[in-house]
Amino acid sequence: MACLNSYTLKGMAFDCNANLAGIKKIYLGYYDDFTITTTEEGADNDKTHTATIEAKNGGKLYEYTFAKKTGSLTSTLTKDETNGTRYYTNEISLQFNKLEGWKHMEIEAMAAEALIAIVCDNNNKYWIVGSDGYLSATATTAQTGASYDEMNGYTITLSAMSAHLPYQTTEPDSTLIG
Numbered sequence: 501m502a503c504l505n506s507y508t509l510k511g512m513a514f515d516c517n518a519n520l521a522g523i524k525k526i527y528l529g530y531y532d533d534f535t536i537t538t539t540e541e542g543a544d545n546d547k548t549h550t551a552t553i554e555a556k557n558g559g560k561l562y563e564y565t566f567a568k569k570t571g572s573l574t575s576t577l578t579k580d581e582t583n584g585t586r587y588y589t590n591e592i593s594l595q596f597n598k599l600e601g602w603k604h605m606e607i608e609a610m611a612a613e614a615l616i617a618i619v620c621d622n623n624n625k626y627w628i629v630g631s632d633g634y635l636s637a638t639a640t641t642a643q644t645g646a647s648y649d650e651m652n653g654y655t656i657t658l659s660a661m662s663a664h665l666p667y668q669t670t671e672p673d674s675t676l677i678g
Contacts, residue, residue, distance in 0.1 A: 525565045588661070592619060627669065640657070
């Protein structure tokens, strides 16, 4: 059964190049302060969707870094053929070590706002999350830990529902960084 869409199966060869899991940093900004433009690029055998980000209203992106192996981006498909629906839940999970007052305020700001994110994975690929529906906090935890070797800090999960997987983009221009 064929569907009316712009996607076509083309096959995928095994990639034996180095591939690192996880993310190393993200940039967050207020959703209403940016315009995202998506494009389909490339020849028939090598098409890709990409996105560009532009600030409006003087919008800025703010960089967040964290310890290795504590950040991730996960996209999960939900599809119901009976209802004819399909969407992705894109989740960013971040861990910030050490409970501190100023970090508390940053977590509160993330939890209170409609956001957009650019995620840099450990392969130096950049992905926009929240391009067609804002990103928001769905869970936060602050913990002291009990044993000396347990985590003391914050964990936050940011989620966005989207018609698409995150679009690949480029590193944000320095003029967008706050």
